[in-house]
Amino acid sequence: MSFNKTKEVIEEGDVVILYLNPKSMHSLEVKAKVSNKKGEIVNNVFQTVYGALKVISLVGQKYGSKVKLTRGWAYVLQPTPELWTLTLPHRTQIVYSPDISLITYLMDLRPGSIIIETGTGSGSLSHSLIRTIRPHGYLYTFDFHEQRVSQVSAEFERHGLSDFVTVQKRDVYTEGFGENLKHTVDAVFLDLPHPWFAIKHAVVALKNTGGKLCSFSPCIEQVQRTCSTLTYEGFTDLSTYECLQREVNVQYRFLSVLDLESLKYKHTNDDVETKNEKGEKQEEKLLTAAHIHSLPGHTGFITVATLPPRILNKKTLIE
Numbered sequence: 001m002s003f004n005k006t007k008e009v010i011e012e013g014d015v016v017i018l019y020l021n022p023k024s025m026h027s028l029e030v031k032a033k034v035s036n037k038k039g040e041i042v043n044n045v046f047q048t049v050y051g052a053l054k055v056i057s058l059v060g061q062k063y064g065s066k067v068k069l070t071r072g073w074a075y076v077l078q079p080t081p082e083l084w085t086l087t088l089p090h091r092t093q094i095v096y097s098p099d100i101s102l103i104t105y106l107m108d109l110r111p112g113s114i115i116i117e118t119g120t121g122s123g124s125l126s127h128s129l130i131r132t133i134r135p136h137g138y139l140y141t142f143d144f145h146e147q148r149v150s151q152v153s154a155e156f157e158r159h160g161l162s163d164f165v166t167v168q169k170r171d172v173y174t175e176g177f178g179e180n181l182k183h184t185v186d187a188v189f190l191d192l193p194h195p196w197f198a199i200k201h202a203v204v205a206l207k208n209t210g211g212k213l214c215s216f217s218p219c220i221e222q223v224q225r226t227c228s229t230l231t232y233e234g235f236t237d238l239s240t241y242e243c244l245q246r247e248v249n250v251q252y253r254f255l256s257v258l259d260l261e262s263l264k265y266k267h268t269n270d271d272v273e274t275k276n277e278k279g280e281k282q283e284e285k286l287l288t289a290a291h292i293h294s295l296p297g298h299t300g301f302i303t304v305a306t307l308p309p310r311i312l313n314k315k316t317l318i319e
Contacts, residue, residue: 003079003127004134004160010058010076015159017077017087018067020048027079027087029158032056050074079159081127091148092121095191095216098245099299100128106241106304107187107212109133114184116205117141118172118198119191123152129189130164139165140181142172176201183208190215195222196229203233203307210309218300226303235305244296254283 003015010016010030018026026046032055034044044055050072061067063078077083082097095103103125109115113133120126120143129139143149149169156162170177173194188202188211195215202213213235215226227238 003084004163007078008062010061010063012056012059013158015079016058016063017079017083018046018048018053019075019077020050024049025083025087027084028055028058030055030058048072048074081124081131084127085124088122088124090122091151092119094122094124096124096299097128098243099216099302100125102241102243102302103189103214103216104128104132106239106302107189107214109187110137112136113186115139116177116181116185116188116202117191118189119143120148120152120167121191122148123155125189125191126152126156126165127159127161130161134164137164140177140185141165141167142170142177143167144169144171172201173197177205181205185211187212187214189213193222195226199226199229199233199235206307208310210307213305213307215303216300217303218298220301223301223303227305230303230305233307235307237306238303239305240301240303242298242301244298246296247292248289249292250287250289252285253288255286257282257284 007014012030012032014030016028016030018028020026026048028046031044033041036042046053046055048069051070053067053069053074058067058076061076063076065076066073067076079087081100085094085097085100088094107115109129109132111133114137115129115133117126117129117139118141120141126139126141133139141152143152146169149167153162153167156165156167172192176198182204184207185205186207188205190198190202190213192198192215195217199213206213213230215223217223217226223240227240230238
């Protein structure tokens with residue numbers, strides 16, 4: 001129950017993040033016993049490169065505190081959607097935080113929004129959406145895979161988020177989103193191999209006052225067909241984004257000080273360095289920033305479009 005509110009002290013049943021270093025984090029459920037691969041009930045002891053941790057010993061510890069392992073130590077953190085994205089069990093490919101932040105912005109989400117998500121997968125995006133729309137919003141999320149639906153439903157229950165989300169097994173291509181969601185949602189997110197088949201159902205689900213549709217696709221051919229269908233269904237303001245994350249290396253460097261007066265009379269392209277009275281080269285310490293030369297990796301294209309408000313007549317209102 002550690003996702004739905006800020007806590008100070010760890011309680012039994014909480015999900016916590018064990019932080020070893022920036023590239024090594026693990027999510028743990030704080031309970032005394034677990035089932036091993038043979039189906040036997042054993043003590044919940046978690047093994048790390050710095051030794052073992054008896055997980056139930058975390059009860060009563062403060063979040064953010066340093067905990068002792070048998071051969072070292074680690075920090076225990078309260079989970080956030082960003083930390084969960086980095087530590088969740090992968091059942092499918094997931095959407096990561098840089099793309100999630102852009103999706104949330106483009107869909108105009110806020111507390112109280114009603115959202116449809118298709119392609120629940122491992123629940124990475126779902127956790128961030130729920131945090132954004134709480135306490136009065138709601139998420140309806142759909143997946144065609146029965147086992148994934150069961151697993152992510154259990155995770156929402158353990159995390160204390162089941163009051164804000166409904167997970168359902170459904171083929172949205174043919175079945176749509178259901179009569180109960182007709183003209184009730186503010187935004188629809190599609191993470192599907194063929195999102196264009198679900199767009200007509202999104203039109204039915206979005207409110208009569210209009211709303212946003214966002215689609216996440218790895219291939220530009222999918223984007224092209226999606227945009228064609230969006231235009232046909234009456235969506236406007238179509239835009240496609242690619243969120244590329246680049247690292248910047250910030251460090252101090254010693255740079256030579258140039259003798260600008262001498263440069264006036266020097267007719268070559270060589271730099272003239274300033275030297276002190278002892279003949280030593282003068283340098284200045286400066287804080288510099290430069291992009292690392294590795295190329296950013298492609299994750300997917302984010303397409304967003306707006307459904308304008310419908311013009312309602314008396315017949316439509318009666319229906």
